Amino acid sequence: MPIVLIDQDSDPDATIVQLSFGDRLGALLDTLKILDTMKALTDLGLHVTKGSVTANEFVVRTKFFITQMGRKIVDPDILERIRLTIISNLLKYHPESSEKLAMGEIFGIKPPVKLDVELATHIHLEHDGPKRSLLYIETADRPGLLLEIIKVITDVNLDVESAEIDTEGLIAKEKFHVSYRGAALTDPLSQLLVNCLRYYLRRPETDEGSY
Structure with a gap:
């Protein structure tokens, strides 16, 4: 692989x-x-x-x-x-x-088995000190995925301090440092971000503005 x-x-x-x-x-x-x-x-x-x-x-x-x-x-x-x-x-x-x-x-060559996006998507968010949070995402890969995720994050008025993306076959694994006004995300903001990402990533056909 x-x-x-x-x-x-x-x-x-x-x-x-x-x-x-x-x-x-x-x-x-x-x-x-x-x-x-x-x-x-x-x-x-x-x-x-x-x-x-x-x-x-x-x-x-x-x-x-x-x-x-x-x-x-x-x-x-x-x-x-x-x-x-x-x-x-x-x-x-x-x-x-x-x-x-x-x-x-x-x-023009499709994988023999199409990934189930919902099953392939996992999101984890944790504090990385008082000034930022660490976001981990694993989901089905597609071109432009990194920029799509950053758009979701910034659309809920959060800051992206750093970004990484790894490709393992059909799976993409991303890591982001995110913050809100120079601080780690509160529990309500964390839940909002996770919900938005889960909705967007598990429905790749969804229009960008619909989450």
Whole structure:
């Protein structure tokens, strides 16, 4: 199962993107294809400061350290574009992985079993000190998901301090630091946010303004 992780915690100066995949996708070790991924990232106006490839019997991991103007990526729109660029490049060279990724439907290959969005969606919110709360979301992946979630959060007048999204096959796992006027969310605000997100994410066909 292909996995794309966006790590904002391990390096203070760079965003780390790691692509993991089974040995049948091992052709990505080919230098040309790694360079193609790096070029796709630089075409977004980003700088790949370094990269590495590790492998064992079962998994190959390609890791990129990415900055924009010498700094870690904080713009959610850029983070989503990075994620979609990495996945798009994977699908370009390995269309056989399409059925294991939500973006595979763009290539006309649907997964053999469609995820039940309601069963796949899990939301957890907790305090992370007095000034912010930590929001975890696991749900069915789709292009643009990160920006959709941020819109739901900001539409209830909350602030998004940081955002991460990981892709594990057909599932997306997001982590956000959120606050309200510089403080962690109260219980009523937490419940409001969870309800809005649950309603929106479990009904992806819902119009944006209807929650």
